[in-house]
Amino acid sequence: MxxxxxxxxxxxxxxxxxxxxxxxxxxxxxxxxxxxxxxxxxxxxxxxxxxxxxxxxxxxxxxxxxxxxxxxxxxDALRLALPQSADSGDADGPTAVLRSLAHHPWVMEPEGTAARHWATTLCRNAGFEPDVRFETTDLLLHLRLVEEQHAAAFLPDLVWNGQSPTVALRQLPRGQRTxxxxxxxxxxxxxxxxxxxxxxxxxxxxxxxxxxx
Structure with a gap:
């Protein structure tokens, strides 16, 4: 396998x-x-x-x-994971919440991966180029960086492995949610x-x- x-x-x-x-x-x-x-x-x-x-x-x-x-x-559902310092609510809709992170650091998978291409395109469609400070294929490290308020991330629901989320999660724009x-x-x-x-x-x-x- x-x-x-x-x-x-x-x-x-x-x-x-x-x-x-x-x-x-x-x-x-x-x-x-x-x-x-x-x-x-x-x-x-x-x-x-x-x-x-x-x-x-x-x-x-x-x-x-x-x-x-x-x-x-x-x-597998995909969601925007927000550091506590960047949580501005979601009253204006998914694209507006995403756009509010235009100047925030991000963690994403490395260049050349399908996940990175998807994530970068999602940010560009919201009107900004993401400031990617951290690159790793380890999504548990993505989660840890969000928990410690170092970066925003896109996380799949499988990352929780049946546990309750430990960071603020927001819905993504339609057509980008799984x-x-x-x-x-x-x-x-x-x-x-x-x-x-x-x-x-x-x-x-x-x-x-x-x-x-």
């Missing part, structure tokens, strides 16, 4: 899925690797992995090679018993997290 740059999804879902696999398929040996998005899908195509956990941000669809098959896992989380396998591989078991375990982990099971 490869993890397509999804630290929060891995943290929220993979340990639960592994527990389910251990209980239901004790003989199944699972390896998990956290890898940059640009390397994960080529590694899948090269047969280094049999399954990749991937993400897609609004307005930024991933390539869909004919030799790969996708299956939706969940829609990212798609899904699994990818090589074409024809979805029927393999081990792949099916892993996909079923991840779906069950999503259901358990949302209280549907």
């Amino acid at each position: 490869g993890d397509h740059g999804l630290g929060t999804a891995a943290l929220a879902l993979v340990p639960t899925a592994l527990g389910l696999l251990r209980a239901l398929h004790p003989q199944l040996r699972v390896h998990v690797t956290h890898m940059e998005p640009e390397r994960a899908l080529p590694a899948l195509q090269a047969r280094d992995f049999d399954l990749v956990l991937a993400e897609e941000y609004p307005g930024n669809p991933n390539p869909r090679p004919a030799e790969l098959e996708q299956e939706d896992l969940l829609d 990212r798609r989380v899904f699994t990818v396998v090589r074409r024809g591989g979805s029927g393999h018993p081990a792949v099916r078991a892993c996909r079923d375990a991840l779906l069950r982990a999503v259901a358990l997290r949302s209280g549907r099971a």
Whole structure:
């Protein structure tokens, strides 16, 4: 199993899925690797992995090679996370709240990632170029920087892993409020018993997290 740059999804879902696999398929040996998005899908195509956990941000669809098959896992809500010092309420609407952070420091994922492209475009559509002072793929560090009032950030709901939010959250403009989380396998591989078991375990982990099971 490869993890397509999804630290929060891995943290929220993979340990639960592994527990389910251990209980239901004790003989199944699972390896998990956290890898940059640009390397994960080529590694899948090269047969280094049999399954990749991937993400897609609004307005930024991933390539869909004919030799790969996708299956939706969940829609993960995206929100603006505000340092306490920058919390100006949301009476004027999502775009106005976002625009109020035009001169505030930001933490974002590194240049070249889909998440960074989405976040930068969102700020530009609100009328400003974000002042990105911190760059990291670790979304828990994003959260910590917001908590310590060093930066604003865009955080997915999976970062809370079932816990109550510790920072002020505001809704994003329409059409920008969720990212798609899904699994990818090589074409024809979805029927393999081990792949099916892993996909079923991840779906069950999503259901358990949302209280549907």
